[in-house]
Amino acid sequence: MIRRHIRCLLVCVLTLAARAQNRDAAGYLRNYPPVAQSVPLEPKLKTLLDAAAPTPSYGEMPISQMRALVNKRILSAPRMNDRIARAENRQIPGPRGRIPIRIYTPEGAGPFPVLAFFHGGGWVLGNVDTHDDYCRSLCSRARAVVVSVDYRLSPEHRFPAPVEDCYAALRWAAQHAKEIGADGERFAVAGDSAGGNLSAAVALMARDKGGPNLALQVLLYPATSDNVDTASYHQNATGFGLSRDAMIFYWKSYLSKLSDGSDAYASPLKAGNLSGTPRALVITAQYDPLRDDGLAYAARLSSAGVPVRCTNYLDMNHGFALFAAVYDSAKRALEEVTGELQSAFGGRR
Numbered sequence: 001m002i003r004r005h006i007r008c009l010l011v012c013v014l015t016l017a018a019r020a021q022n023r024d025a026a027g028y029l030r031n032y033p034p035v036a037q038s039v040p041l042e043p044k045l046k047t048l049l050d051a052a053a054p055t056p057s058y059g060e061m062p063i064s065q066m067r068a069l070v071n072k073r074i075l076s077a078p079r080m081n082d083r084i085a086r087a088e089n090r091q092i093p094g095p096r097g098r099i100p101i102r103i104y105t106p107e108g109a110g111p112f113p114v115l116a117f118f119h120g121g122g123w124v125l126g127n128v129d130t131h132d133d134y135c136r137s138l139c140s141r142a143r144a145v146v147v148s149v150d151y152r153l154s155p156e157h158r159f160p161a162p163v164e165d166c167y168a169a170l171r172w173a174a175q176h177a178k179e180i181g182a183d184g185e186r187f188a189v190a191g192d193s194a195g196g197n198l199s200a201a202v203a204l205m206a207r208d209k210g211g212p213n214l215a216l217q218v219l220l221y222p223a224t225s226d227n228v229d230t231a232s233y234h235q236n237a238t239g240f241g242l243s244r245d246a247m248i249f250y251w252k253s254y255l256s257k258l259s260d261g262s263d264a265y266a267s268p269l270k271a272g273n274l275s276g277t278p279r280a281l282v283i284t285a286q287y288d289p290l291r292d293d294g295l296a297y298a299a300r301l302s303s304a305g306v307p308v309r310c311t312n313y314l315d316m317n318h319g320f321a322l323f324a325a326v327y328d329s330a331k332r333a334l335e336e337v338t339g340e341l342q343s344a345f346g347g348r349r
Contacts, residue, residue: 088102122193
């Protein structure tokens, strides 16, 4: 029943996309229809959220303390612990110094396709450690070399520093494909939340700057616009983990100036033209302030002629994908991501 609900929803989304082809992105978001919350939050997740301690107001807690708290929460979660051949830390040249990366190599004989992964955390939090288990799972199940990028964080390094680091790391992977056991022909990008934003922006950069050619962009509940007045932002403003106030804080931390929010590499939904970008998998969560960001971006991609698969997980909240060892829906999302990667890279679904 949930699956049927999801598919019916997506048919509506893509139908609306065709009608919205000539609308501006901001107008489309303002008029985006609210989606009925007909499926309750996953019971284990609801219990966890109900028992969670109140979060201090954003901006009042020191950034270092905020990072330590979030890292501890994610790293204490159960892990999938998928087997891979090795994980190697390196530092590569970047626009303003060295960029730390972690390279995951699957078991077996290469060369393998390459997935550049950009972690979430509002451009402020997270690192390669917080997303280590997820990257291991992608590496093992998609049989791809995963290059996880420890890009510069905000507010110390504001837009466009994070997206420039991510694009530089993708280009480095293409230039050093043989060195890292890759075939140099098959590339994809993926990321969650702010990392989904960076993945969409890097896909635009790759189109605009002459490559590398991407087979797929995987956008997990991405932030695609600095507009925080969508239906989902208000429906899920508090009580579901990520709050609207938190996203306001993250956007203020990320953007160098208010006008940067209109830059397509900061707000991909505001790009004038999305044609020529790679095939996309967009995953959203019903109980997420960013739900409409992802649904609207999928619709605009489809309107631009980009093949899109979009799934809205009706019983989940923001950030759920990292907890495949805990929630059934997160495990299904992991299977969906790795299946789409295999398909894009030329393997079996």
